[in-house]
Amino acid sequence: MTEWIVFAFLILGAVFNLMGLLGVLIFPDPYTRLQASSTCSTTSVMSVFIAAMIDSGISAVTGKILVITLFFFISSPVSAHIIALYAWKNEIIPWRRKGGQE
Amino acid sequence: MNLAVKWKITRIMLTSVYLFAGWMLFTGSLNPFSMVMGLFFSILTALLTYSLFIDEKEAERRGLVFNIHILVFYLLFLLFKMYASSFAVLYNVIRGNINPRVVHFRTRLKSDIARVILTNSITLTPGTITLSLDDDHLIVHWLEAKTTHSRYAGELIKGKMEKILKRIFV
Structure with a gap:
């Protein structure tokens, strides 16, 4: 039973990663590409971490993975934010859908 | 002394x-x-x-010693929210139907660390990226914008996260 949950989370991680990369190729401007890549990096890596935590059960290794997850919770958004802030400070105008609501 | x-x-x-x-x-x-x-x-x-x-000016009542049991709940809530909005972004990527807008709103949180955690959570949730945090004014890039009205957008983006954070850092 545990193995199947681990499998499910790993496959979920792979799917999110693939879709994030697809989004980076499809989307039109830096901000939306950053959205896609941050989705890929957060959710897929988190799925892999959860799979690893379930696989190792209750032990010291789980605690270490938990600490790594917490670091990831802090570091990943900060890197995405820094890139977005740089683009915003350089006055790159965000892409907007034509005919959208004003 | x-x-x-x-x-x-x-x-x-x-x-x-x-x-x-x-x-x-x-x-x-x-x-x-x-x-x-x-x-x-x-x-x-x-x-x-x-x-x-710890900065010298950072002397709020609950800024440094906070309610850890609610923080654990908050992390679980964030994980759930991350997966939920991640599926929404996945759907948008497949359909190629996006409506990105930049929205501005304000936060009611007082302490610096609570604001930073709110900003981090907004960026961590797929579909929204914080471009800038200036005092209590946030600029957020939103992938699937439903409205550009400052107050409603703020309510939709930060909504429940801010309410829980308010209870952690009283």
């Missing part, structure tokens, strides 16, 4: 307590030698770097 010295000692002690908790989490052993080593080095590191960890 005046107030500044007292606050300095409190900062050093808080920093060393946090560092020691981190040490215990990493080593995971109750061996007395390792514990004494950890205590010594956390106090040494705290003496050197307390002014970087």
Whole structure:
């Protein structure tokens, strides 16, 4: 039973990663590409971490993975934010859908 | 002993307590030698770097010692929200139907660390990225914008996260 949950989370991680990369190729401007890549990096890596935590059960290794997850919770958004802030400070105008609501 | 010295000692002690908790989490052993080593080095590191960890002006009532049990709940809630909005972004990527807008709104949180956690959570949730945080004014890039009205957009993006954070950092 545990193995199947681990499998499910790993496959979920792979799917999110693939879709994030697809989004980076499809989307039109830096901000939306950053959205896609941050989705890929957060959710897929988190799925892999959860799979690893379930696989190792209750032990010291789980605690270490938990600490790594917490670091990831802090570091990943900060890197995405820094890139977005740089683009915003350089006055790159965000892409907007034509005919959208004003 | 005046107030500044007292606050300095409190900062050093808080920093060393946090560092020691981190040490215990990493080593995971109750061996007395390792514990004494950890205590010594956390106090040494705290003496050197307390002014970087805790700013001198950062003296809110609940800014540094907060409600940990609600924080654990908050992390679980964030995980759930991350997966939920991640599926929404997945759907948008497949359909190629996006409506990105930049929205501005304000936050009601007072302490600096609570604001930083709110900003981080907004960026961590797929579909929204914080472009800038200036005092209490946030600029957010939203992938699937439903509205550009400041107040409604703020309610949709931060909504429940802000309410829980308000209870953590009272």
